Amino acid sequence: MLDGFSGRSTGEIAMNKPVDGxxxxxxxxxxxxxxxxxxxxxxxxxxxxxxxxxxxxxRITPQEGVDAIxxxxxxxxxSSTATWTVVWTDLLTxxxxxxxxxxxxxxxxxxGEGTGKEPxxxxxxxxxxxxxxxxxxxxxxxxxxxxxxxxxxxxxxRLEDIRIPVAYVKTFKGPPTGIIVxxxxxxxxxxxxxxxxxxxxxxxxxxxxxxxxxxxxxxxxDFTKDDENINSQPFMHWRDRFLFCMEAVNRAQANTGxxxxxxxxxxxxxxxxxxxRAEFAKSLGSNIVMIDLIVxxxxxxxxxxxxxxxxxxxxxxxxxxxxxxxQKNHGVxxxxxxxxxxxxxxxxxxxxxxxxxxxxxxxxxQGYYNVCRxxxxxxxxxxxxxxxxxxxxxxxVMPVASGGIHVGQMHQLITLFGDxxxxxxxxxxxxxxxxxxxxxxxxxVGLEAMVKxxxxxxxxxxxxxxxxxxxxxxxxxxxxxxxxxxDVSFNYTSTDTPDFVTTPTAS
Amino acid sequence: xxxxxxxxxxxxxxxxxxIRAQVDYAIxxxxxxxxxxxxDPHPRNCYWNMWGIPMFEMRDGAAVLYEVNACRKEHxxxxxxxxxxxxTRGVESMVMSFIVQRPSHEPGFGLQRTEEHGRTIRxxxxxxxxxxxxxHRYS
Numbered sequence: 001m002l003d004g005f006s007g008r009s010t011g012e013i014a015m016n017k018p019v020d021g022x023x024x025x026x027x028x029x030x031x032x033x034x035x036x037x038x039x040x041x042x043x044x045x046x047x048x049x050x051x052x053x054x055x056x057x058x059r060i061t062p063q064e065g066v067d068a069i070x071x072x073x074x075x076x077x078x079s080s081t082a083t084w085t086v087v088w089t090d091l092l093t094x095x096x097x098x099x100x101x102x103x104x105x106x107x108x109x110x111x112g113e114g115t116g117k118e119p120x121x122x123x124x125x126x127x128x129x130x131x132x133x134x135x136x137x138x139x140x141x142x143x144x145x146x147x148x149x150x151x152x153x154x155x156x157x158r159l160e161d162i163r164i165p166v167a168y169v170k171t172f173k174g175p176p177t178g179i180i181v182x183x184x185x186x187x188x189x190x191x192x193x194x195x196x197x198x199x200x201x202x203x204x205x206x207x208x209x210x211x212x213x214x215x216x217x218x219x220x221x222d223f224t225k226d227d228e229n230i231n232s233q234p235f236m237h238w239r240d241r242f243l244f245c246m247e248a249v250n251r252a253q254a255n256t257g258x259x260x261x262x263x264x265x266x267x268x269x270x271x272x273x274x275x276x277r278a279e280f281a282k283s284l285g286s287n288i289v290m291i292d293l294i295v296x297x298x299x300x301x302x303x304x305x306x307x308x309x310x311x312x313x314x315x316x317x318x319x320x321x322x323x324x325x326x327q328k329n330h331g332v333x334x335x336x337x338x339x340x341x342x343x344x345x346x347x348x349x350x351x352x353x354x355x356x357x358x359x360x361x362x363x364x365x366q367g368y369y370n371v372c373r374x375x376x377x378x379x380x381x382x383x384x385x386x387x388x389x390x391x392x393x394x395x396x397v398m399p400v401a402s403g404g405i406h407v408g409q410m411h412q413l414i415t416l417f418g419d420x421x422x423x424x425x426x427x428x429x430x431x432x433x434x435x436x437x438x439x440x441x442x443x444x445v446g447l448e449a450m451v452k453x454x455x456x457x458x459x460x461x462x463x464x465x466x467x468x469x470x471x472x473x474x475x476x477x478x479x480x481x482x483x484x485x486x487d488v489s490f491n492y493t494s495t496d497t498p499d500f501v502t503t504p505t506a507s
Numbered sequence: 508x509x510x511x512x513x514x515x516x517x518x519x520x521x522x523x524x525x526i527r528a529q530v531d532y533a534i535x536x537x538x539x540x541x542x543x544x545x546x547d548p549h550p551r552n553c554y555w556n557m558w559g560i561p562m563f564e565m566r567d568g569a570a571v572l573y574e575v576n577a578c579r580k581e582h583x584x585x586x587x588x589x590x591x592x593x594x595t596r597g598v599e600s601m602v603m604s605f606i607v608q609r610p611s612h613e614p615g616f617g618l619q620r621t622e623e624h625g626r627t628i629r630x631x632x633x634x635x636x637x638x639x640x641x642x643h644r645y646s
Contacts (some may be wrong), residue, residue: 180600190514190603220517243626250630254616257510259550375597444517452515455532
């Protein structure tokens with residue numbers, strides 16, 4: 001006879017006289033063989049999570065015939081101390097401390113019986129703080145997303161959200177600069193910052209590349225940016241790029257009397273080379289460097305330390321995140337990634353545009369922004385935030401909206417995201433028919449006109465297009481931009497939207 | 508050239524009425540307004556001269572505008588900006604800043620280059636106006 005859950009012979013379980021719940025009798029519990037995870041103590045419906053526990057909510061899709069509660073218990077077990085069989089050596093430890101505890105399982109609305117969709121469940125799991133090394137995202141992720149996502153009895157699993165206890169938050173240094181100090185260094189207040197990614201991403205020589213930087217910054221951008229895959233390819237050695245870009249930044253600064261920056265991408269094959277590139281950027285007077293998410297958690301925390309020591313803003317391009325964040329049934333939600341990145345310590349983070357070319361449901365994207373910018377996140381199920389999260393004064397991350405946005409959407413962007421955001425119009429600057437400076441002017445005029453109108457009490461969400469048209473009457477580059485991109489929008493259904501119960505029961 | 512510091516430098520100069528609207532917005536948020544002026548607008552000059560201390564607890568936009576005009580009268584031919592400060596925990600910094608007066612002529616900045624090892628250049632941004640003594644820079 002096969003156990004419907006594990007697929008293993010249930011002979012041993014029978015020997016243990018299977019019970020539905022946790023076995024508390026030590027002799028029975030530690031008799032050799034295989035027990036259900038629930039029996040081993042990973043399902044604890046009566047458990048009250050402690051203030052110091054890490055709490056995770058996983059979206060799980062059990063294999064057919066696998067009981068939801070046992071699946072949740074298995075996730076708890078496999079992401080903490082369990083192995084597939086009973087081991088007596090557990091008795092050498094204060095075993096219960098190391099056991100994660102699944103304490104609540106809800107059916108995901110719109111799945112399961114009567115919906116025509118296979119059932120999914122939200123499993124709430126609490127982890128004692130002893131399970132985690134202080135200040136280490138690598139350690140936290142090794143537990144929480146280490147083995148469990150390959151676990152056979154689950155068809156799919158996704159880490160939807162996480163509550164990190166204050167005690168653990170305090171062990172992380174967080175962003176090296178943060179929104180407030182970044183603004184003070186740049187002397188820019190009360191409006192979104194304006195940026196652009198250099199295009200074409202690949203093939204420009206250092207000198208040609210610096211030209212695009214120069215034109216964009218002189219025109220009115222605050223920042224320009226290397227793209228994620230600009231490192232040091234045959235067409236442009238990284239030192240050439242850094243030298244030409246810094247000439248452009250300094251010239252633009254003198255032309256405008258305003259502080260400018262270019263995110264120099266220091267992503268490289270190893271830490272030694274990343275440090276070398278960052279040191280060169282510093283020696284040239286750059287105020288910001290960037291890395292890609294794909295460098296990994298340990299490298300991110302190392303670069304964060306370096307930036308903290310060297311007065312540098314750290315820009316994070318979330319290259320690669322879609323491989324684990326996009327599918328709703330499997331992977332890790334970006335809101336969890338954003339929490340980890342705030343703890344790990346980045347100053348800028350690409351968090352989506354909602355209206356541009358890349359994935360993002362507006363409410364869900366706002367949830368990511370709140371994770372980056374709020375001092376305290378209140379539970380907000382409509383934005384995908386399952387838990388209150390106290391950031392205990394950890395610095396704030398500046399979200400970056402980048403990817404297929406243009407000045408005609410300025411009112412939508414400011415309505416959705418407010419002032420603390422970098423709006424990056426790459427094609428929307430460089431693709432301007434009258435030139436890159438004209439593109440930058442159009443964007444900056446659109447931005448300032450919209451902020452001014454909002455502050456004057458105008459309803460920019462609705463009057464936005466009129467406000468832009470009025471400014472275009474005296475600003476030719478804006479008029480041309482609005483005409484060029486008037487019909488561009490990316491209206492596709494989002495794959496990742498929050499599923500939530502409108503009246504949640506207290507956890 | 509036109510220095511583009513501040514929130515609204517790409518827009519036509521704000522009228523007093525438009526300044527008042529921005530001031531009223533800041534007051535509605537509970538922020539403290541302040542007026543600052545300088546004749547050294549170097550991008551790294553973060554300490555302009557304070558025209559009095561920030562107006563904490565000031566609920567009257569007209570009074571702020573009065574200070575702007577008093578400052579203009581005393582310091583014609585300088586840069587003047589209006590700032591709003593938010594002392595909420597977690598912010599405790601400037602949240603608005605916009606220029607409300609400029610000198611009639613803005614000579615701008617030059618870039619001084621010092622060539623170093625390899626292809627490295629050290630840059631210094633130099634304000635043409637600031638070569639003259641304070642008080643005589645834009646007259």
